[in-house]
Amino acid sequence: MALDRNSRYVAQVAEALEGRRSTRRTATLASLAAELGVSRTTVSNAYNRPDQLSPALRRRVLDTARRLGYPGPDPVARSLRTRKAGAVGLLLTEALSYAFRDPVAIQFLEGLALACEDNGSGLLLVPVSPEAEDVGAVARAGVDGFVVYSMPDDDEHFAAVLERPVPVVVCDQPTDVPDVDRVGIDDQAAMVELAEHLAGLGHRRIGVLCMRLSLDRNDGFASVGRQDSARYEVQRRRLAGLRDGFTAAGVDWSTVPVVERFDHTEAAGAHAFEQLTEKHPEVTAVVCTSDILALGALRAARAAGRDVPGELTVTGFDGVPAAERAGLTTVRQPSLDKGRAAGELLLDRGDRQRSRTLLLPTELMVRATSGPPAS
Template sequence: MRDVARVAGVSQAAVSYAYNQPHKLSAARRAHIFQVAASLGYAGPNPAGRNLRTGQVGALGLMITDSLRYAFDDPATSQLLKGISEIGELAEVTLSLLPCPLESSRVTEGSGVLVRGAVDGFLAYAMPEGHPGMRTVLSRNLPLVVIDGPNPGDLPRVGIHDREAAQQATEYLLALDHRRIGFLVDRLVPDGTGGLVDAARFEMTRDHVMRERLTGYRSACQKFDVPWSTTVVVEAGGFDDELSRTAAETLLDTAPVTAIVAASDLLALAALDVAHERGLRVPEDLSVVGFDDIPSAKAAGLTTIRQPLVDKGREAAQLLLDIIGGATGRDVTLPTELVVRSTTGPAPKAVIAEQFSQATLNSPPPLERPRPSCLPPEHEE
């Protein structure tokens, strides 16, 4: 920069302004400086030199449990990335995607991308409980914001009330007289296992969001006196279309349900596809509710829980940048909304009648009521 300033006949500060604060110079002065710099083979300030001076690298790291492909293929994660990138662009920082799958020996050993990654802070997205990557990141003593995950050490966090939203979705169906309800969840434990979920599998759950949503489903059933033992829960074991379809098929093969509550829109859309292939009418024969309200949910007419995924990314990125800048961390809880569309309706009348008849058969005989002694005979019932 000194060489460029000497040849151009300007101050070294003017050269710095040309690259870092161009609004402080006229267009002609900037063009002159860039022309001289090009003739001398100077391409601009060295990022490494700037990093040494400021102590920052100008990058945020987003931790994900799955592959890089998942970050772009999963619709909900893509919406989150959109929000993060918007804030990153405004702040002129880059985003590093840091895949840290559990099967990676480097993650387990505390090495690899989480150690080598040159970032100023981390966003931990939906990390399973006990993930070794969290220990590695915490040991680096860099700012860390949790998104939709367990929160070790009372860290700053951005999320929603998953339990309450899931309960709302289930109560909506129960209020429509659905009692044969099946539940689809993405992944309780990142071990590649899918299928019917029993009590033991539920206790093994390491995904914070799925545990909260299942607890919400269960609370709604208890509120409406529906035994949890009569419901069916199926785990997809992952997040792709094929696993989602398999989970929906397993659920419909296992029990004659009149409604499905899915922990994601991806699962709900798969359930709709399978239902249509089997000739089930939606919502006359089967009602379906999703979660997220991704763009394709509206096109399918899917009733779902809307969460502000893009806003969640924005809030998390801005919170992390604020902390890097010296602000105090905080928790951000965003609102959700039940969006009712065309995939839900009342339970089939024949099923309601059958359930009523069965309840009558199983109910004990009515007790003979004693006559109230305070009323004269002509007023007795």
Template sequence: MKVNTDPPKRRATLKDIATELGVATATVSNAYNRPDQLSPALRERIFEVAARLGYAGPDPMARGLRRGQSGAIGIVHRERLSYAFSDPAASLFLQGIAREVEAGGQGLLLVSRPPGQEPELAAINSAAVDGFVVHCLTADDPLLQAVLRRQLPTVLVDQPGFDDLPYVMIDDSGGARAAAQHVLDLGHRRLGVLAFRLTPDATAGIADRQRQEATTNVVALARLRGYDAALRAVGLDWHEHVTVYECLEHTPAAGRLAAAALLAAHPRPTALLAMSDQLALGVLEYAAQAGLAVPAQLSVVGFDDTPAAALASPALTTVYQPHVDKGRWAGRLLLARLRGEPSPGAVSLPTRLVVRESTAAVPGV
């Protein structure tokens, strides 16, 4: 039922109500924000007029400007906006943040990253938030620079020790080391690694020694070092025994491509270590399609232990990391800063090798 047939005009404001009622705008504001500051009767009259005038309630932007806070937490990562809902590991992590943030009634602003350079920064510059959680950006990423410039409380995830900002991370090198040691224990000596992008400007492909040494991505670096530590422990030389392929995306499709390239080498690697389950799942797909039996002819290890790892066939051997907890800690650390409460400056969470069906002894050993 439409009652109002007047032409639509500008929206009613606090002031309109104040004028209508002959009171100060402060009084109307108080009706909304401090009920104890005026008589119940007056408050009622104010709400009545507000309803009649179709007042939408105090404008969040004006209130935010005045109060100096927005009530939202910004989330920034390298990928497209939709990645937050499509990548299993990202979803788990964000679920953790959400759990912490929802308790305080804050909103979660997923900052967009449209293709192209300038607008991408613009999204960060124009995000009306009280603080940021930054996921997995390298120190030299312009996105991180843009966030830093905002000078808002910020917590870094998977990016330790930058600019005195609090951070939460996992034991990447320990997890990677356990993964490599596992296949080494099984007798494998020719290994392939499916790595994340080593630098922000990466291109997909085999990463040679020089490329590996240029790595700025701390997560990738920690994991490479972890793998290497396992090799050293048994006296094996990294460059002699390991080929690294750099993947641009965390998707099974990228994993398939990497597997194809890695397995084309002679002699062929007998074990592939992937830096994410999504990539490892792609290896499984490629192997199935290429007629390579896993684990009989090829061992595969993932990283993350997302739900899909256990459901894959064969079930994926992988490194568990506590995604949800990582998110919760990121949320907690940021909320604590926002409230001026004390909190740890850094949180490091454990990882753990989960052995399932995708790894076995190297053939003929």
């Protein structure tokens, strides 16, 4: 049995190789039809509409195809005719490979992949160089629609996506793009909730670590002006939430130090933490707009001998697995569900409604890195 299987496999492979080896152009639907003495329609039907021709003929077609090394209808030609590519494109903020470095992006991707595989459609990761003006890659992508993940405002690539006559759904940002669906969370409200938690614990002197606010690198303190004009809406909204929450608790936001980091890594978080606390040793709570930054800050705090949460509170945002392991107080957002919802929104285009926005719930996870300020 196993032997049988193997020999069949070997034969199959050899045959495939032979087909490829030949320098002559690979067989086409037409040449196959000619060889068989039937019409192209019939050959096409043999592959796509088996009920349209007799089983005997169908078998003959398929056998001859195998003999001639015809690999079946060319996917590109088929796509051209049917106007379906069988794939959704994904546009990412960063370089393509970044998607696999950020745990939140990975979760999102997993969800999106789930939706795709349910639908039987592929997932095309569109190659974008962050600095390259080359928008060609998105114009060249053969896809039935785009999912856009967390793009800054006024992005060229995103503009190129909107140019394409295919449906688009964005995740997180930008918001308020006419005629495209969107899935996200209420970043601002989530941050208000977190702020209330911290204010309730008694924190009044806080510091903030946030991700990149605009496309220019600014590894340092971010003025209120810079905060308000951030090109990354998500960061803008999270900061706004903090502002609202702490302002309500009597804190003058303009006195709150906000340290920005261009790179989104734990190392960046650690370094930002040092920068913050060196200049503002009085802060009792360090609020980070992402778990990655918070984990870095946490590490740096403990490396500096600070007791967390006894002496200092550290919080994050996102709810990645590592944050849970570290006992980090954070806001959990359903990243995987966002990905799946984005995919479904794009693919389940049964009821072509007016543009919808889907806001998923978040959850404040109070864990072991937040406590009342040291008295």
